[in-house]
Amino acid sequence: MSDELLFMDETEDEVVGERSNWKVLIVDDEPEVHAVTKLALSDFVFQDKGIEFISAYSGAEAKEIFLTHNDIAIVLLDVVMETDDAGLQVAEFIRNDANNHFTRIILRTGQPGQAPERDVIINYDINDYKSKTELTAQKLFTVVIATLRSYRDIIVIEENRQGLEKIIAASADLFSIHSLENFIDGIVQQLSSLIGGTQDAAYITSAVAGPRPIDNEESSQFYIFSGKGDFANHEGQTLDAVLDGEQLASCNKALEDQDIVYQDEYLVAYCNSKTLNGSLLYLSGLPRKLTPTDKHLLQIFSQNVQIAFDNVLLTKDIEDTQREIVERLGQALERQMGGGKHIQRMTMICELLGREYGLEKEEINILKLAIPLHDVGKLKIPEAILLKPGQLNDEEKEVVRHHTEFGYQLLKDSRRPIIQAAAKMARDHHEHWDGNGYPQGLKGDEISIFSRITALADVFDALQARRCYKDAWPMEKVLENIQAQRGKQFEPKLVDILLDNKDKLEAIAVAYPDDLAIQQDGDGHDSP
Numbered sequence: 001m002s003d004e005l006l007f008m009d010e011t012e013d014e015v016v017g018e019r020s021n022w023k024v025l026i027v028d029d030e031p032e033v034h035a036v037t038k039l040a041l042s043d044f045v046f047q048d049k050g051i052e053f054i055s056a057y058s059g060a061e062a063k064e065i066f067l068t069h070n071d072i073a074i075v076l077l078d079v080v081m082e083t084d085d086a087g088l089q090v091a092e093f094i095r096n097d098a099n100n101h102f103t104r105i106i107l108r109t110g111q112p113g114q115a116p117e118r119d120v121i122i123n124y125d126i127n128d129y130k131s132k133t134e135l136t137a138q139k140l141f142t143v144v145i146a147t148l149r150s151y152r153d154i155i156v157i158e159e160n161r162q163g164l165e166k167i168i169a170a171s172a173d174l175f176s177i178h179s180l181e182n183f184i185d186g187i188v189q190q191l192s193s194l195i196g197g198t199q200d201a202a203y204i205t206s207a208v209a210g211p212r213p214i215d216n217e218e219s220s221q222f223y224i225f226s227g228k229g230d231f232a233n234h235e236g237q238t239l240d241a242v243l244d245g246e247q248l249a250s251c252n253k254a255l256e257d258q259d260i261v262y263q264d265e266y267l268v269a270y271c272n273s274k275t276l277n278g279s280l281l282y283l284s285g286l287p288r289k290l291t292p293t294d295k296h297l298l299q300i301f302s303q304n305v306q307i308a309f310d311n312v313l314l315t316k317d318i319e320d321t322q323r324e325i326v327e328r329l330g331q332a333l334e335r336q337m338g339g340g341k342h343i344q345r346m347t348m349i350c351e352l353l354g355r356e357y358g359l360e361k362e363e364i365n366i367l368k369l370a371i372p373l374h375d376v377g378k379l380k381i382p383e384a385i386l387l388k389p390g391q392l393n394d395e396e397k398e399v400v401r402h403h404t405e406f407g408y409q410l411l412k413d414s415r416r417p418i419i420q421a422a423a424k425m426a427r428d429h430h431e432h433w434d435g436n437g438y439p440q441g442l443k444g445d446e447i448s449i450f451s452r453i454t455a456l457a458d459v460f461d462a463l464q465a466r467r468c469y470k471d472a473w474p475m476e477k478v479l480e481n482i483q484a485q486r487g488k489q490f491e492p493k494l495v496d497i498l499l500d501n502k503d504k505l506e507a508i509a510v511a512y513p514d515d516l517a518i519q520q521d522g523d524g525h526d527s528p
Contacts, residue, residue: 022070022148027062027090028078028108033132033367037076040137046148058290066098073151075118079109084528095125104147104155108132151275156293165514204239204251205279222255222280229285239280260298265426269302273310281305289325341512342461343372348508349457354495367450370422374429374454380481404430404439421450429454432489444491456482456498458492464509475506 024041026034044051054069056062058081066072075094079087085104087107094100105126110133117129127150135143206223220237223232234242239251245436250261254268255278261268264286281302290298322507346366354364378386381403385396392400407426411419428442428451435443437455446457460482466472473481479502486495498505 017399018513020342021050021434022046022073023052023054023073025054025056025062025065025069025075027056027059027075027081027087029081031057033078037140040140041144044141044144047152057080059090062090063093063097066094066100066103070100070229072100072103073105074147077107077119079104079107088120091124091126100290101125102151102158103445104128104151106130106147108135122292132152143350149285169437175317202234202242202280213502231282243282243349247282251282254280260295260302262295265517267298269298269305271302271305275473278307293460306444317456341514342465344512345461345465345508346374346454346457347371348512349461349505350453352501352504352508353457353494354449356501357494358450359449366418366421367453369418370425370450373407373411373419373422375403375407376410377403377405379410380406400428401438404428419439424448424516425451425454427451431455433491434488452491452494456494459485459489460498460505461509465514475502 026037029032038053041051041053054065054072056065056477060082062075062077075090079085079089079381081087083089087109088264091107092103094103094105101377106128107120107124107126108130110131120126120129127147130139130143148515150487187497202224204224224234224237224239231242238520240248243251246263247266250263250266254261254270254339254498258270258278260270260274265286266282267286267290268276269281269283271279271281294414350367350371351364354367359367380401385392387397388396404427408423411426414420414423425448427439428447430439431447431451432455433452435441460478463473463481464475479499482490482498486492
């Protein structure tokens, strides 16, 4: 072959390589075979893609190439090169060492008797076996077309398999999210995995977060529920206040058709719901043109998103219901004992102590929900004792002490984690770290962490607030008293946390003051 022909082939390689082409690796120790193969397929086009040729002149060189290229469609592989079985070793390497089961291997040999076709086909994972003498230009063209079709179909199947795995993983992640705040983060993260990322995202729904009075009907207006990027500062605003023109028209079309509307740089996906009027998932800044596989995955994902969102709303509604019932019961208890903001302050103080102590978020949520019930046993204490001005006598103190057991008996039979926690807190919040408390004389870690936190918060708030039997103590005196009980009544670590956060505690007292009537009347006695 002439140098001119070889030069022209290299120039053609550079031009074709600029496009998105099928990669074909030629492995042969004869340069003429490379030149003839490239010439025979120089004008080859399949599905609007040409061929990008890669050349290797030995089995060892071919192995190196497969370590850096994982998207080779076809390898035209000579059998005899530096050794009599070099090509067969490359075939073994591709399938076993490189773990590549997608590349189609066409074995070409000039010495068929050296590697009999029957034995090779049976013993090696190759896709075709050809003698160099029978591969005319037309036959080579036919073989490459047929092999590329096979490779294309295998890649489509693999992409669908990977897409299915991503959908399953995305669904699992979304269904594990129980926080509305984390919901849109989960969506964007999973979509980045599916289609390569987006710049801006918004979840648009007719579900209005917040209180709904019983005489208000559910709104049919759509709101930006949560957003990222350009939508981050528009949460809670109506759809038509944030989008206009073509974008708003696309949203309305997605709602009307209950389908996905695709545009060049954004898409709007309708998400069907059994409980709402449906929702929209708006994505802009798409990284590339979406393929049919991308669109199919998005269709599935958009439906899973809505199911997950409905699940989040249901979980939130249940938690809000539990919280409201407990809070209203706690407020009713406070009103019976004279009122005040003791429960609100206790909740804030316990949350601060629990967070600084290192409790998990779920534990802190249980603690906050259970706090309003820590004194529920006082419902069985006569009001004459609870609201008695001045100090109690010994007999009255003993009556008050029984509120711990009353509260425990009232709550202990529940199987709900929040009520179980509240039962222990009701019974044990007068236990002391050194074992000198009541009703059981528990000591140290025998007392649950919830009860230890409640005990400290309860005494701290009782001392700094005015009660019917005492005036409010100045903060300095309160902290001195708490410090004096470090390692006695209270766990040392919790006392240190409280003292380190005295400014935050004072801010809580200022933010939740007792009203004027409470300042005059005080609230109920608590046993020391």
